[in-house]
Amino acid sequence: MLVGVGLRESKKAATRTALSWAAIQLTVERGLDNVKVEDIAAAAGVSPRTFNNYFGSKAEAIVSRQLDRLRHIADELRRRPPEEPLWTALTQATLTQYQPGPEVVANPIPDPVQWAAGLRVMLAEPALQAELLRTTVIAEEDLAAAVAARTGTSIENDFYPHLVAATVLTATRAATTHYLRTESGSEMEQLLPEALARIAAGLPEPH
Amino acid sequence: MLVGVGLRESKKAATRTALSWAAIQLTVERGLDNVKVEDIAAAAGVSPRTFNNYFGSKAEAIVSRQLDRLRHIADELRRRPPEEPLWTALTQATLTQYQPGPEVVANPIPDPVQWAAGLRVMLAEPALQAELLRTTVIAEEDLAAAVAARTGTSIENDFYPHLVAATVLTATRAATTHYLRTESGSEMEQLLPEALARIAAGLPEPH
DNA sequence: CGCAAAGATGCGGGGCACGCAATTTTCTCG
DNA sequence: CGAGAAAATTGCGTGCCCCGCATCTTTGCG
Structure with missing residues (x-):
């Protein structure tokens, strides 16, 4: 299987994008400390624990x-x-x-x-x-x-x-x-x- | 009283320096996550709570x-x-x-x-x-x-x-x-x- | 000397980052 | 197609960090 085209890869990319995008949107709306990791995960339709499988911190996700x-x-x-x-x-x-x-x-x-x-x-x-x-x-x-x-x-x-x-x-x-x-x-x-x-x-x- | 020459000011400066210096030394010795705020405060002869009166984070102290x-x-x-x-x-x-x-x-x-x-x-x-x-x-x-x-x-x-x-x-x-x-x-x-x-x-x- | 200002401290809470183990989903190959 | 391997998601528990608040101690000044 070529890298980047499997279902797995595309889903991962989608989740990653969704998390980052949600983090940015929520932060712009409410300010950084009014956004909990829990909120970001929820907005991306994923468990809070999964967030930290993709990003080491809120800041990293936003950036x-x-x-x-x-x-x-x-x-x-x-x-x-x-x-x-x-x-x-x-x-x-x-x-x-x-x-x-x-x-x-x-x-x-x-x-x-x-x-x-x-x-x-x-x-x-x-x-x-x-x-x-x-x-x-x-x-x-x-x-x-x-x-x-x-x-x-x-x-x-x-x-x-x-x-x-x-x-x-x-x-x-x-x-x-x-x-x-x-x-x-x-x-x-x-x-x-x-x-x-x-x-x-x-x-x-x-x- | 001129700024920077009172007992208060010099003590504050000394504490600040001591905290920063201790943070650097301990981190160089053991690595960042083997150093707790508690350790830095102890090395500087001050309570852990006081550390955060001077610096908002470990990183800030070191830097x-x-x-x-x-x-x-x-x-x-x-x-x-x-x-x-x-x-x-x-x-x-x-x-x-x-x-x-x-x-x-x-x-x-x-x-x-x-x-x-x-x-x-x-x-x-x-x-x-x-x-x-x-x-x-x-x-x-x-x-x-x-x-x-x-x-x-x-x-x-x-x-x-x-x-x-x-x-x-x-x-x-x-x-x-x-x-x-x-x-x-x-x-x-x-x-x-x-x-x-x-x-x-x-x-x-x-x- | 005594009062006012400022710093230090103790306590407690909210949250974050992560290790671990269990579970679900996806991939591969016979 | 179906079973096992590989990988991702999830839940749980832990340690630590940062900060607000109330209290106590020290310093500054008249």
Whole structure:
């Protein structure tokens, strides 16, 4: 049996997604400490004990979708034509992350304004911030490997690929934060290329 | 009464330091989940309940010294002469972090090799990684403010100071990781300037 | 010296993470 | 198809953590 196509695999994936999605939704609605693991499990139609078979903590469940998305960046980078300049490829690869996936389209948000407000509250939770940062470090490994492959550097001995990966992911985080801080004068599709362009230019002082 | 010089203040600071130090030491020795809050409190000569008056979690206690050190970077940056180029000042400011403070000199490590090994195990703990990353984000605010002051940009409206602060702190983290990953061919005093120089040059591919 | 403010402590509760063993579901192969 | 193997789900019990509240002790100040 090929991996990923059996009934088992698809059910597991579905449960995992349901748990993560339920965790996010409930947290955005009520706030993190008004959501018990019991609630999340119930919303996903599964026993409380099963929740911890999939995730080690509430925070991990909430953050898992973000981790999945960050992991795609490395894949996208590998997919870019090799003759493309590195920073062009990196910019394009990171931008793919902001195209809404099918699962978001399928689940339309009832009240976008209220949702955005809840999201901010959620992201202000220290425990979630910490876990969220950890996802970028995990994805960093993948991205560093892809950068190493593209630039002919070594993932084990060279500092370069790690530094580039860390910097790129930091730039996306900084762009996101800026986007949330200011009441969005500009969109991510504009902010992120700007950030990466600045970095590729060596972050010179403005004007 | 001036802040910070009363008996009360100094006792509080001492207790805080003792708790954090005990938490680190015990964790390096035995591993995170073989250390109970009770143990840390006992080692610091204080009741278990008091521990949580100072820190919200074990992780926070362990990480608090690192946070203190990162906070100094912004102060150091402000102390650099204003005519100094930005990236020179940033490099110097971050380097001060690696001069061992008086409390480390006073408490000599019995077995440096074993200590280093324990440190690695400790830093591999997911919960600690997460909390450690959070400290950099907290320090990032301070640093961004200092960068804004030096470059005449706005902490509220401009993206630039945040991007610079985030990138610099990420570089120090990447350098630390590289230092721990490779069995230290080079020291931090060499690695960190290299990282910042690469960034100031726009991270070009190494020929 | 005595009162007010602030910190330390003890107690108790809610909840989370996880090990273990039993049970149900899915897969594989004769 | 059907039986046994493999894997996932579940229930139960445990240890610990974090925090609120009330009380007691220490420090600060006039």
